[in-house]
Amino acid sequence: MYDPLVDQVPPSNETKPDSFWAADKQAYQYPPLTGQQKTDVVIIGGGYTGLSCALNLAQEFGVECAVIEANQPGWGCSGRNGGFVLPGTGRLSVKQMRERWGKSVSQAIYREYLDSIDSVESLISDGIDCERSAGGYLKLAHKASLVDGLHRQAAELGDEYGDSIVPLSASDISNKYLSGTPSFGGIYYPNAVGVNPWMLCQGLAKKAQEAGVKIYGNSAISECNRSNQKHLLSTSEGSITANTLIVATNAYAQRNLHSGLKDRMFPVLSSIIVTEPLSEAELLTVGMAEGLMVMDTRPLKYYYRILPDKRLLFGGRGAIKGKHANQIKYQNALKEGLLSTFPNLANVKISSFWSGWVSVSLDDYPRIYHDTSAQTLYSGGYCGAGLAFSIQAGKRLAQLYCAPEQLPDLPYWKSPLKIFPLASARRPALQAFYAWEALKRKVGM
Ligand SMILES: Cc1cc2nc3c(=O)[nH]c(=O)nc-3n(C[C@H](O)[C@H](O)[C@H](O)COP(=O)(O)OP(=O)(O)OC[C@H]3O[C@@H](n4cnc5c(N)ncnc54)[C@H](O)[C@@H]3O)c2cc1C
Incomplete structure (x- = not known):
């Protein structure tokens, strides 16, 4: 590349x-x-x-x-x-x-x-x-200790920055937004679109x-x-x-x-995998609200969404050098991330993998x-x-x-x-x- x-x-x-x-x-x-x-x-x-x-x-x-x-x-x-x-x-x-x-x-x-x-x-x-697609964006705390800070941020953005962000507990998330992966809590941006x-x-x-x-x-x-x-x-x-x-x-x-x-x-590679369309049973195990986009709070984040044709898009870090970008190990690393997030998708097939340079x-x-x-x-x-x-x-x-x-x-x-x-x-x-x-x-x- x-x-x-x-x-x-x-x-x-x-x-x-x-x-x-x-x-x-x-x-x-x-x-x-x-x-x-x-x-x-x-x-x-x-x-x-x-x-x-x-x-x-x-x-x-x-x-x-x-x-x-x-x-x-x-x-x-x-x-x-x-x-x-x-x-x-x-x-x-x-x-x-x-x-x-x-x-x-x-x-x-x-x-x-x-x-x-x-x-x-x-x-x-x-x-x-x-x-x-208008499903909003969920920012998921990757540690319990981050939830209060995220909720304070949501309140501040609402009171003083003109946004309307919803604080969510772990049970709010699993009941309404995302049930297929455990969470500690997070915040939801209703105006984000895909x-x-x-x-x-x-x-x-x-x-x-x-x-x-x-x-x-x-x-x-x-x-x-x-x-x-x-x-x-x-x-x-x-x-x-x-x-x-x-x-x-x-x-x-x-x-x-x-x-x-x-x-x-500094050009840095970011990579994405997209699965084959998920079956109804697989969609149920993922348990994601329609159009929802999700990212975690790690410095090296995973981000994911279900596309209109029911494929799961899953992104994260890529290689360091362009000449290594298409190596299978980077695709596998993302698949590992996907499976650690949604362990029930063990049989899912990847249909696309690509990378791009962010600055x-x-x-x-x-x-x-x-x-x-x-x-x-x-x-x-x-x-x-x-x-x-x-x-x-x-x-x-x-x-x-x-x-x-x-x-x-x-x-x-x-x-x-x-x-x-x-x-x-x-x-x-x-x-x-x-x-x-x-x-x-x-x-x-
Ligand atoms: C995998 C990935 C996922 C991302 N996901 C998101 C996301 O979900 N949300 C978000 O907000 N941002 C995301 N981003 C970042 C976002 O895509 C970029 O910030 C945005 O597209 C930058 O647009 P741009 O026009 O500045 O640059 P680019 O779209 O990169 O355009 C630069 C263009 O310059 C051209 N060019 C370079 N050198 C020359 C030359 N010598 N002669 C002629 N043309 C040249 C290139 O061919 C290229 O087309 C993601 C990026 C990547 C790689």
């Missing part, structure tokens, strides 16, 4: 991601960039960030822009994720945000999270068909194209240069010149694609940044929680460029992503973290 820390350029001959979401579905193919083209704003990356930014630039501000995608829209994370549309991004809890920035800023950030769900919902109500993420991305691309955006597929940018106030981007078949560059590659950019982003994100930022929150001196913007570092947020980030990128006075006062656009010191130590450190978490899980910590 492509590895952004190793490969000089992503592949450019693929039509779809290898996820369950895109299998058996027709995809419109956007033509490659050929010859010498010109535009006002060029965006690298045809995922939610790039496409949402392009749509907003064209629709709200009348800006001429082009999206250049190495493969086809949704080939990166946006066609590979779990489809959980949740409030949040990065890895900071509300408590940590309050300690870092104070209460009113943390409240404004949470409003942004809620707005990001509204942004997805409004795309869906505008006609994007992406198999939306989607087919690849279909959402396809719909976004079509909308952007209808708004006048040029989308080029199968066009991996191998070089980005700037001279005489112009950006010049090259692929194997063509080039494009633009006044402004927006890098929306998130974790998928090769390390040397753009000097302004070098070592500011971790050094200080656990993303940035949507404009380097005015280089006429370059970027957004990324969502730490694996970016379905709804990257769609919102695309809108904010467009505002940051065209009308920064419209932006709320949030830390996201005030500084660039931080550079990882000792960048080459990132993978060994991740390996050590995984070993430590595996040990904790084994001894029941």
